[in-house]
Amino acid sequence: MEPRCKLWLEKDGKVTMSDYRLRLLQLIDETGSLSAAAEQLGLSYRRAWGKVRDLEEHLGSQLVDSASGGASGGGSRLTPEGVDLMRRYRRFSETAREAVDRAYRVEFSRGPSA
Amino acid sequence: MEPRCKLWLEKDGKVTMSDYRLRLLQLIDETGSLSAAAEQLGLSYRRAWGKVRDLEEHLGSQLVDSASGGASGGGSRLTPEGVDLMRRYRRFSETAREAVDRAYRVEFSRGPSA
Numbered sequence: 001m002e003p004r005c006k007l008w009l010e011k012d013g014k015v016t017m018s019d020y021r022l023r024l025l026q027l028i029d030e031t032g033s034l035s036a037a038a039e040q041l042g043l044s045y046r047r048a049w050g051k052v053r054d055l056e057e058h059l060g061s062q063l064v065d066s067a068s069g070g071a072s073g074g075g076s077r078l079t080p081e082g083v084d085l086m087r088r089y090r091r092f093s094e095t096a097r098e099a100v101d102r103a104y105r106v107e108f109s110r111g112p113s114a
Numbered sequence: 115m116e117p118r119c120k121l122w123l124e125k126d127g128k129v130t131m132s133d134y135r136l137r138l139l140q141l142i143d144e145t146g147s148l149s150a151a152a153e154q155l156g157l158s159y160r161r162a163w164g165k166v167r168d169l170e171e172h173l174g175s176q177l178v179d180s181a182s183g184g185a186s187g188g189g190s191r192l193t194p195e196g197v198d199l200m201r202r203y204r205r206f207s208e209t210a211r212e213a214v215d216r217a218y219r220v221e222f223s224r225g226p227s228a
Contacts, residue, residue: 001130003206006120007214016115092117092221099213100121107206 003104007093016058017089024051025078025086028064034076059085117218121207130172131203138165139192139200142178148190173199 008018027037038048052064063082067075078086122132141151152162166178177196181189192200 001123001125003210004122004124005210005214008118009115009218010118011115088221092217095217095220096117096119096214099217100119100210103206103209103213104123106209107202 001108003100005097005100007096009089011058014058016055017085019093021051021055022086022089022093024048025063025082026090028052028076029078029083029086032075032077034064034066037076115222117214119211119214121210123203125172128172130169131199133207135165135169136200136203136207138162139177139196140204142166142190143192143197143200146189146191148178148180151190 006019009016024037024041027040028034031037031040034048034052035045038045041048043051056063061081062079063085064076065079120133123130138151138155141154142148145151145154148162148166149159152159155162157165170177175195176193177199178190179193
């Protein structure tokens with residue numbers, strides 16, 4: 001057996017951050033492009049943009065900065081707040097998963113409980 | 115914001131234990147009756163019994179002992195293995211949730227990250 005864990009953050013009953021949204025922010029950060037990030041997730045540009053906008057509304061801060069046109073053909077990058085959220089959530093998720101694994105081992109890797 | 119966490123255990127890609135199944139075992143333990151437990155969960159007796167049987171098959175041990183008929187009208191109770199699983203999973207779930215909350219506070223209850 002192995003433990004599984006689905007993590008997310010909520011505010012007023014609405015999902016504000018999740019592993020899926022983390023992946024979206026990470027891909028924007030890596031590719032410098034919302035459309036490239038959307039493509040890797042199998043989302044339309046419109047859908048990916050909607051997710052970023054929802055996230056920004058729920059958190060009340062701008063996370064992605066998009067420049068359109070120009071010689072470079074535009075692009076998207078995370079704002080300092082976006083980078084900060086990505087880093088914090090990634091660490092939260094990693095630490096939480098390690099703790100879940102540890103809690104599992106403590107309870108299930110030994111003989112019958114008292 | 116607050117962290118949320120859905121926990122379960124898997125074996126060969128199949129769910130072997132979850133918070134919902136814990137609730138079912140706890141209700142059988144408290145009521146001494148599978149039908150009373152099923153009713154509290156809004157399940158049919160047949161459906162609840164199927165869940166117990168699946169759980170027993172996945173784990174390879176008998177968890178519930180059912181006596182039918184007799185003066186007491188039958189009843190169900192957890193076997194020692196059932197009690198053991200209930201206790202371990204409950205502690206695993208509690209410890210894991212506390213750890214997830216702690217990981218959240220560490221990352222999100224302070225100023226911008228480095």
